[in-house]
Amino acid sequence: MQENKxxxxxxxKVIGFFVGGLxxxxxxxxxxxxxxxxxxxxxxxxxxxxQFIVVDGKTWDSGxxxxxxxxxxxxxxxxxxxxxKNFAGxxxxxxxxxxxxxxxxxxxxxxxxxxxxxxANVSDEEAKKYYDKVVNQMGPGFFGNQPxxxxxxxxxxxxxxxxxxxxxMRKLQELEAGGRIKILLTPPLSPSVNLDLTGYPVRxxxxxxxxxxxxxxxxxxxxxESEPVxxxxxxxxxxxxxxxxxxxxxxxxxLSGSLVRxxxxxxxQGESLFWDYHSKAFQVPYxxxxxxxxxxxxxAFSDVAIEVAKETKLDINAFSSCLTSNESNEYILKVQxxxxxxxxxxxxxxxxxxxxxLEVNPQQLESTLKTALN
Numbered sequence: 001m002q003e004n005k006x007x008x009x010x011x012x013k014v015i016g017f018f019v020g021g022l023x024x025x026x027x028x029x030x031x032x033x034x035x036x037x038x039x040x041x042x043x044x045x046x047x048x049x050x051q052f053i054v055v056d057g058k059t060w061d062s063g064x065x066x067x068x069x070x071x072x073x074x075x076x077x078x079x080x081x082x083x084x085k086n087f088a089g090x091x092x093x094x095x096x097x098x099x100x101x102x103x104x105x106x107x108x109x110x111x112x113x114x115x116x117x118x119x120a121n122v123s124d125e126e127a128k129k130y131y132d133k134v135v136n137q138m139g140p141g142f143f144g145n146q147p148x149x150x151x152x153x154x155x156x157x158x159x160x161x162x163x164x165x166x167x168x169m170r171k172l173q174e175l176e177a178g179g180r181i182k183i184l185l186t187p188p189l190s191p192s193v194n195l196d197l198t199g200y201p202v203r204x205x206x207x208x209x210x211x212x213x214x215x216x217x218x219x220x221x222x223x224x225e226s227e228p229v230x231x232x233x234x235x236x237x238x239x240x241x242x243x244x245x246x247x248x249x250x251x252x253x254x255l256s257g258s259l260v261r262x263x264x265x266x267x268x269q270g271e272s273l274f275w276d277y278h279s280k281a282f283q284v285p286y287x288x289x290x291x292x293x294x295x296x297x298x299x300a301f302s303d304v305a306i307e308v309a310k311e312t313k314l315d316i317n318a319f320s321s322c323l324t325s326n327e328s329n330e331y332i333l334k335v336q337x338x339x340x341x342x343x344x345x346x347x348x349x350x351x352x353x354x355x356x357x358l359e360v361n362p363q364q365l366e367s368t369l370k371t372a373l374n
Contacts, residue, residue, distance in 0.1 A: 071190075071357070078188055078359045090113065090172075093168055093172050094111065098110065117167060127148075130155070138286040195343065201278075204239075205241060215348060217250045217256055240373055258301035258302050259304070262308060264327075276313075302324065343357070
């Protein structure tokens with residue numbers, strides 16, 4: 001899942017994102033399947049494209065559409081692929097569980113998933129515990145400052161859907177690992193994206209031709225959830241993959257912007273210091289993004305970034321000077337200009353592997369990288 005770049009502090013949008021994100025986060029999935037021994041004819045349309053449109057006598061293939069239409073088409077194909085894959089996975093689970101239960105599976109009969117895989121509803125206590133946890137971590141603004149009782153029913157419904165999706169996904173993974181289920185779908189391939197990666201912090205094998213780029217915002221909830229997974233992936237693949245981090249502010253004038261400017265300034269003092277700053281910036285409390293009435297927000301947000309810099313043992317004088325410089329503002333403009341619809345960027349976190357957009361969440365990166373390294 002991603003946090004959209006247009007989402008700033010609008011509470012209604014935050015609630016909408018939260019509600020939608022609960023369900024989709026559990027269901028998103030992707031994979032890459034390569035057949036080496038098949039004697040059947042190979043369909044190359046996903047690579048070479050298919051004849052798509054004719055304009056003024058010229059035929060355009062889907063693989064060579066002009067401008068940002070190529071990325072728009074990839075997004076369309078990705079949405080279709082993900083919907084088909086989710087449907088295929090759930091249908092396969094239903095068939096497998098029906099077989100286990102000795103129930104009929106015919107052209108007219110297939111038991112419902114709730115008959116085969118009972119899932120308990122989310123209780124008031126579970127919902128309240130989750131609500132309190134989120135408010136403590138992110139502040140009441142995450143729920144639009146709505147009290148628990150007002151959003152309880154909606155929250156329970158979304159949590160129940162999330163629980164159901166996660167339960168089905170776990171069962172699917174179990175059945176796939178046991179060889180009982182195979183999803184015979186191939187994900188679409190992103191158009192090649194031209195990214196200027198000069199000057200961004202790098203770790204891992206800096207000479208590797210396998211390059212993974214992560215674009216993340218320090219106050220993005222999904223980025224924060226993904227960070228431990230990313231650290232695990234970096235450790236596992238550090239000898240084989242070149243990892244590049246690009247700090248992107250979803251709210252350039254807010255705390256997000258100050259932390260990203262700080263990331264740029266930390267990079268100027270050395271990559272090892274940047275990675276320390278990077279780790280600590282993800283730990284800044286969400287409440288710091290809310291400035292009391294009468295307090296200058298620009299100064300307050302800069303002070304937060306400076307506190308992170310102090311914890312990182314950066315040269316504070318140099319850092320503070322850089323933080324308010326035109327140079328750090330130009331960095332913001334650079335990343336905003338580079339990551340837009342033409343590069344498939346819609347929000348954070350976003351990943352690119354060898355110049356192609358990945359429609360994956362961090363939990364799926366490990367298998368994707370293993371495929372790329374084979």
